[in-house]
Amino acid sequence: MPEAAELYNAMNPWSGRADDRFYLDLVLGAESVLDVGCGTGTLLAKAREAGHTGRLVGFDPDASMLAQAPAGLDLVHGDLSTLHWDNEFDLAVMTGHAFQCLLTDADVLTTLRGVRAALKPGGRFVFETRNPVAREWEQWPLGGFEFPWEGEQVRVFYEVQPIVGDVVDLVENIVAAGWQRADAGRLRFLSAERLASLAAEAGLDVVDQYGTWDRKPFETDSAEIISVLAARPARGR
Numbered sequence: 001m002p003e004a005a006e007l008y009n010a011m012n013p014w015s016g017r018a019d020d021r022f023y024l025d026l027v028l029g030a031e032s033v034l035d036v037g038c039g040t041g042t043l044l045a046k047a048r049e050a051g052h053t054g055r056l057v058g059f060d061p062d063a064s065m066l067a068q069a070p071a072g073l074d075l076v077h078g079d080l081s082t083l084h085w086d087n088e089f090d091l092a093v094m095t096g097h098a099f100q101c102l103l104t105d106a107d108v109l110t111t112l113r114g115v116r117a118a119l120k121p122g123g124r125f126v127f128e129t130r131n132p133v134a135r136e137w138e139q140w141p142l143g144g145f146e147f148p149w150e151g152e153q154v155r156v157f158y159e160v161q162p163i164v165g166d167v168v169d170l171v172e173n174i175v176a177a178g179w180q181r182a183d184a185g186r187l188r189f190l191s192a193e194r195l196a197s198l199a200a201e202a203g204l205d206v207v208d209q210y211g212t213w214d215r216k217p218f219e220t221d222s223a224e225i226i227s228v229l230a231a232r233p234a235r236g237r
C-alpha cells in the first residue's frame with residue numbers, strides 16, 4: 001500500500017486552476033519567497049520552471065511530503081517552532097489550506113510570529129483558510145472523487161465529524177482495487193475576525209482579504225478567506 005505522501009501529487013495535481021495561478025503570479029513577482037508548509041514543493045518547482053531566478057525556500061514538518069519533491073529545490077524539514085529566518089524574504093505563502101493544520105492559537109501564533117520574523121520590512125504573508133460560515137465540511141461526505149494512480153482509478157471519500165469548537169475531525173478514505181487507506185485528519189476553521197486578531201497579536205496587519213481567487217473582496221459568506229498580511233516594523237529594525 002502506498003504512503004499518503006506518495007499519493008499526494010496524483011491526488012492534487014498542478015492544474016493551472018485559479019488558486020495555482022494566484023500563488024504562482026505572486027511568487028514570480030517577488031525576489032525572495034518562503035513557502036510555509038510547502039508539502040511536495042510543487043509551487044516552488046513551477047516557479048523555477050517559469051523562470052524565477054531569486055531565492056525560493058520551502059519547509060514542511062512532514063518529511064514524507066518533502067521526499068516527494070523534485071530534486072534541486074531548497075527545502076527544509078521542520079516548522080516555525082524550531083526553524084528561524086530573520087528579515088530575509090519579500091513574500092511568504094501558505095497554500096493548499098495548510099494554515100488549517102494549525103489547530104491551536106499557540107500553533108497559529110508560533111507560525112505567524114515566525115513568518116513575521118522571516119519577512120523583510122514591507123514583506124507580505126499570503127494564505128487561504130476556508131470560511132467557517134460556508135460550512136464546507138458538511139458537503140464533503142456527500143461527494144468524493146477519483147484520480148489515476150499507477151494505471152488504475154483510485155477513489156477518495158470523506159467521513160466528517162460534527163465541528164467541535166472550530167476544529168473538524170475527518171477520515172480521508174482512499175480506495176484502490178488491491179488496497180485501502182483511512183487517514184485521520186483535523187482541520188481548524190478560524191473566523192475572519194479571530195484570524196485578524198491573532199495576526200495583530202503576532203505583529204501582522206491584514207492589508208487585503210479576498211473571497212475569491214480573482215481578488216473579489218471577502219464577504220461574510222465567501223467560501224475562502226484569502227488573506228494578505230503585512231509585517232509591522234519591529235522596534236529597532
Ligand SMILES: C[S@@+](CC[C@H](N)C(=O)[O-])C[C@H]1O[C@@H](n2cnc3c(N)ncnc32)[C@H](O)[C@@H]1O
Nearest residue numbers: 036037038039060061062065079095096098101
Ligand atoms: C494539504 S498540504 C499542502 C501542501 C502544499 N502547500 C500544497 O499546496 O500542495 C498541508 C501541509 O501543511 C503541512 N503542515 C502541517 N503542520 C504545519 C506547520 N505547523 N507548519 C507548516 N506546515 C505544516 C503538512 O505537513 C502538509 O504538507
